[in-house]
Amino acid sequence: MKTNQYPGFHKLSVQERAAEAAEFSGLTEEELGCLTNPGALSLETANHVIENVIGTYQLPIGVAMNFLINSKEYIIPMVVEEASVVAAASNAAKMAREAGGFTTSYTGNIMIAQVQCIGVANPFFARQTILHHKQEILDIANAKDPVLVKITGGAKDLEVRILDSQIGPMVVTHLLVDTGDAMGANAVNTMAEAVAPTIEQLTGGTVKLRILSNLADHRLARATAKFTKEAVGGEDVVDGVVAAYAFAAADPYRASTSNKGIMNGIDPVIVATGNDWRGIEAGVHSYCARSGRYTSLTRWEKDANGDLTGSVELPTPVGLVGGATKIHPAAQACVKLLGVTTAAELAQVIAAVGLAQNFAALRALATDGIQKGHMKLHARNLATVAGATEGQLDEVVAKMISAQNISVEYAKEILSSL
Known part of the structure; x- marks a missing residue:
């Protein structure tokens, strides 16, 4: 072909x-x-x-x-x-x-690793502090996967968000990691774990979750x-x-x-x-x-x-x-x-x-x-379930569709009459 x-x-x-x-x-x-x-x-x-x-x-x-x-x-x-x-x-x-x-088109192989930090007294100040230390944090992340860095560049950038929640404000850091031809879950999770202590030190808060996001909105196909x-x-x-x-x-x-x-x-x-x-x-x-x-x-x-x-x-x-x-x-x-x-x-x-x-x-x-095309194929499935052989399928399906009765029971009736 x-x-x-x-x-x-x-x-x-x-x-x-x-x-x-x-x-x-x-x-x-x-x-x-x-x-x-x-x-x-x-x-x-x-x-x-x-x-x-x-x-x-x-x-x-x-x-x-x-x-x-x-x-x-x-x-x-x-x-x-x-x-x-x-x-x-x-x-x-x-x-x-x-x-x-x-x-x-495609925006690139960027995955997000989220680092959740709670118990921060001054979250807006903490957000800026994390951004001030962006390069330090990226270097810590990239040290965990030098092969990925060599191939694709690894961790490329940071985003920091402040979220209101039922337990108070959260400072959530996003590591943006180029994972190349891998989906990259293991790489980004490892990097998130690595930067957690530094983020705690910078913010005075407590890091909880350190994991990728499946909402990969930096990795879009169009x-x-x-x-x-x-x-x-x-x-x-x-x-x-x-x-x-x-x-x-x-x-x-x-x-x-x-x-x-x-x-x-x-x-x-x-x-x-x-x-x-x-x-x-x-x-x-x-x-x-x-x-x-x-x-x-x-x-x-x-x-x-x-x-x-x-x-x-x-x-x-x-x-x-x-x-x-x-x-x-x-x-x-x-x-x-x-x-x-x-x-x-x-x-x-x-x-x-x-x-x-x-x-x-x-x-x-x-x-x-939607049913016209779908039901013809569905009828073949039901006819097979009813026991139709390859040589009987087309005839059984045609009778089912003609009668507008797509069911295993009717397929069995047709087979018994053949």
Whole structure:
């Protein structure tokens, strides 16, 4: 496969799709086996990842096609159990491609380490005192990780905030650390521990928590895309998507579901590459509420030509160094399949996938409703549960959809009549 535009890709067998994806990304036979063979994660390796291991658990790995990001073609590995996610992302990417695909950017690999100090009699004076000693504090932090300093520069700057709380004012110091191609939790936590005694000495207070923040608002990925009105089905559809977005922007109940749809695309890529999807989720949802009101992560507008334009900006604390990315053989194979070489590139791909997934959901809501495409795939799942063989699936699904009765019980009725 020379291009990720592959009509009929979904009609290939599992083995054929895997072979085509391997050719596109240059996977070796051994690397491909980590994705296609059960048991790629050995019990021995799993036993070193978490505690009390009793076995392993598998989820499907699909690939989203058609993505053009900053003029580069990608096939996107997605580990997910929800039907229609991979197909929706692929279809959205195909529509975006007509106007040039996705354009992305990244603010850098800066993580925040928080040092909480309480019991400070004069917090505003203490804040200034900490800033007066900024270089001393940065030097103490960087002494803990000279390798990181050599590669990326390590701790770069300080922020100091004064927070009112139910136990009185807190002086909270933020260490801003460039973690390079690592997510960086261990590095920033170690630095926070190291500077704590100095901050206590400077403020006269007591340091309590010393830990990273998942609200990585210095580590933002951004993506934009244009969808022509012809590609999406007309200007009425454009207006429908904008109206659906306006609902999410105004109402936290709608925003919660809309943003979940965005994460339907993002989380599967995070899981596939061995990154921390819980950290991403926490950061994204808190970022959506940073104004004091929870709202939509994406923005959708109609331009002067009547075309649809979308944008997204989100915290992306991801890495390619350390963690499961370097332990799990399937994660390593997925990273190679994706073709990213830096954490910055991975972050930008994630932003583009999230924007594509949101567009697909909003377009479905603005036209046929979310159930039409989803229920066809859901029907296949239920037919399989009912016992349909590969040769029976299409007929059973067609009858279920025709009768608008998508249930295991009805699938069993159909099978008994065949």
